[in-house]
Amino acid sequence: MKARTGLLLLAAVVAGLAGATSAPALRAAPPLAGVNFISVCGFSHRAPDDPILFPDYPNASHDHSFVGNTTTNATSTLGSLRAAASTCRRRGDTAAYWMPTLLAAGMPVPPTAAAVYYRRLTTAKLRAFPPGLKIVAGNSHSLAPQSILVTYWDCGDLVDVQRSSEIPNCPSGASLRLHVNFPDCWDAKSLDSLDHQRHMAYSRAGRCPRDHPAAVPAITVVYSYALPDGTDPREAVLASGGQHSGHADFINSWEQPALTRLVSNCLNRYRHCGTGS
Numbered sequence: 001m002k003a004r005t006g007l008l009l010l011a012a013v014v015a016g017l018a019g020a021t022s023a024p025a026l027r028a029a030p031p032l033a034g035v036n037f038i039s040v041c042g043f044s045h046r047a048p049d050d051p052i053l054f055p056d057y058p059n060a061s062h063d064h065s066f067v068g069n070t071t072t073n074a075t076s077t078l079g080s081l082r083a084a085a086s087t088c089r090r091r092g093d094t095a096a097y098w099m100p101t102l103l104a105a106g107m108p109v110p111p112t113a114a115a116v117y118y119r120r121l122t123t124a125k126l127r128a129f130p131p132g133l134k135i136v137a138g139n140s141h142s143l144a145p146q147s148i149l150v151t152y153w154d155c156g157d158l159v160d161v162q163r164s165s166e167i168p169n170c171p172s173g174a175s176l177r178l179h180v181n182f183p184d185c186w187d188a189k190s191l192d193s194l195d196h197q198r199h200m201a202y203s204r205a206g207r208c209p210r211d212h213p214a215a216v217p218a219i220t221v222v223y224s225y226a227l228p229d230g231t232d233p234r235e236a237v238l239a240s241g242g243q244h245s246g247h248a249d250f251i252n253s254w255e256q257p258a259l260t261r262l263v264s265n266c267l268n269r270y271r272h273c274g275t276g277s
Helices: 002-017 078-082 256-267
Strands: 036-041 043-047 064-068 096-100 102-104 107-109 113-119 134-138 151-154 176-181 218-225 247-251
Touching (some): 134 176, 218 247
Antiparallel strands (some): 043 064, 064 096, 102 107, 151 176
């Protein structure tokens, strides 16, 4: 990208020296690394509910661990979610987030914490998510490793353990973490789709595809866990099946003015706004 920008600038200078019609100076976009804001959220509850895949059908899903909105269940609506409390520390974040429950020796392991990163990965100006937008990331039926660009396990930033499709053996004192990266391009039409994924797409090289022209924040949901002492990580599984079925769900029930301000003042101004706490 830097080499290409340099060539474009050189071409503009040469054209000017040759007496060509003048044009506005080209400017490289600011770097995108570190442009984000973060919601830190506590564990709220578990339930075999999924208001995206099985709305109005309680107990129809594999078990999920919910963070953020404290009332998320099979019958949740935008109105009910917005009226509820949240375990997230960032003001205005009453969104619903959930992942399949982690099981060790058949027993649920609740996340000790969750961090939700809202990042900018495109050069286009971002829109805030519309109210009620539903997104699913990852494949809950996967029996084989998914792309680590979508989901992976690690042991935190302070230990030298590579990200992996399988649960690693984390050193003492390190937290096991599951990461899920969400798509960041929207079709600008639908709040959901029949397969719950077709209305969204991943950007490539900083650009959204033509059929998903609206650039939106790229969410990464990270759950941290403390496995019980003596747990063989090879025997830990997700409630959706195995270790390769990592996925996460999101419903935008933010207080919309708060979300819009963060997208405008942080992501669209290329700023790192931290956790807000």
